[in-house]
Amino acid sequence: MWKPQLERVESSVNVPSIAAAHVIKSHVAQGPDELSLEVGDLVCIVAMPPKELSPWWRGKRGFEVGIFPGECVELISRKVPESLINSLPKPVPKKRGKLNTFLRSVVKARPRRAKQPEPEKEGVFGCDxxxxxxxxxxxxxxxxxxxxxxxxxxxxxxxxxxxxxxxxxxxxxxxxxxxxxxxxxxxxxxxxxxxxxxxxxxxxxxxxxxxxxxxxxxxxxxxxxxxxxxxxxxxxxxxxxxxxxxxxxxxxxxxxxxxxxxxxxxxxxxxxxxxxxxxxxxxxxxxxxxxxxxxxxxxxxxxxxxxxxxxxxxxxxxxxxxxxxxxxxxxxxxxxxx
CATH class of the missing domain: 1.10.555.10 (Rho GTPase activation protein)
Structure with missing residues (x-):
């Protein structure tokens, strides 16, 4: 039977990639055409349509090829991904180290804003x-x-x-x-x-x-x-x-x-x-x-x-x-x- 946008497993090595990405959100495959992902995995992107066209991207991990939600990955460019940069400790200049430490303590002591209520779940009709x-x-x-x-x-x-x-x-x-x-x-x-x-x-x-x-x-x-x-x-x-x-x-x-x-x-x-x-x-x-x-x-x-x-x-x-x-x-x- 004809199957949409899928290559046979034995030819997956030859599928050309257009970008690389690392997984920032796990995904469990719901069907044979999907790809399961774990945070930290590296994925080669084969197709990434605009979000308004489809939320599904297509890629390969090792010898597996399949589709997955595009929101689960972050593209890797020549620069270090922003999510990784934010996770690294920031150097503190020696001359301003004490001042920065004091300011951080003041900010942490401020009362936090009440958590905003989560948006209502989208309906069924009119949804992609x-x-x-x-x-x-x-x-x-x-x-x-x-x-x-x-x-x-x-x-x-x-x-x-x-x-x-x-x-x-x-x-x-x-x-x-x-x-x-x-x-x-x-x-x-x-x-x-x-x-x-x-x-x-x-x-x-x-x-x-x-x-x-x-x-x-x-x-x-x-x-x-x-x-x-x-x-x-x-x-x-x-x-x-x-x-x-x-x-x-x-x-x-x-x-x-x-x-x-x-x-x-x-x-x-x-x-x-x-x-x-x-x-x-x-x-x-x-x-x-x-x-x-x-x-x-x-x-x-x-x-x-x-x-x-x-x-x-x-x-x-x-x-x-x-x-x-x-x-x-x-x-x-x-x-x-x-």
Missing amino acids: LGEHLLRSGRDVPQVLQSCAQFIEEHGVVQGIYRLSGMASRIQRLRHEFDMEQVPELSVRELHSVSSLCKLYFRELPNPLLTEQLYAKFSDAAGAATEEERVFRMKDAIQQLPAPHYRTLEYLMRHLASLAGNCSITNMDAHNLAIVWAPNLLRSQQSQSACTSEGAACLEVQTQSAVVEFLISHTDILFGSRSTSALGEGAGEHLPPLV
Whole structure:
């Protein structure tokens, strides 16, 4: 199976490095694609995207290659790292040694300010996908897994994901997930559950398929032959950050499962793509108020074509594995991507 941004272990020695860093914060790997770190370790950095793009960096420690939170390391330049400089004792000039000692004693004797309260924990909706999964220790968002499992059990009904739920119920469920609670879902609010699932992806700061890969996904969907479309789509998927890749696989298997029941739901891959595409794929140009009506219409068609292809070719793109098998161990992690 294709795995995002990972090299095979036996070729890890040849992965080029762009910087060196030392570990300032320990990290325990939550999946096979992550790298465990201990304070004091040295790491060779392979990729370090800007924080606004992804909090995950990629590097190698010895013969291991994997991803880890960028905040766990500090780059080593030609200068000694500031954190190491601050840890060294400062020399005291002989002439001013007694004065400095006296001033230090005065400062230490001053009452300390009350500790500032810690900032409130970020919610779930509107939070960067990688940061949220890192904080929650999950492979895919809880809101996706809860909604998908509930819909597959109770939501094989006509118009699923096309009909909207009640705004008040959607906001109540959203609040509970934001408080990191798992609400009890009711069949009476089925369409509110499906609307909530779409809302989560619509509010991601960087969409699931990422703005950076928009052109690659668009070009893949527009390729001349089926074989070329599959090849290009796999290439684009492979370049997704690991949290986006795992979440995309889970969502596509869920939607493909629903598309298989289109005789009941009247929601085949094409119809599901129409309602899901704007929540998963958007370009930076689409956010501009100057976008013409014709360009906007063309973009909607492109988005739908990409998502429809992903749903229709899920087993080819991700490998043939059932949705139920993917969802086993609901409170823990998905099976490793191999």
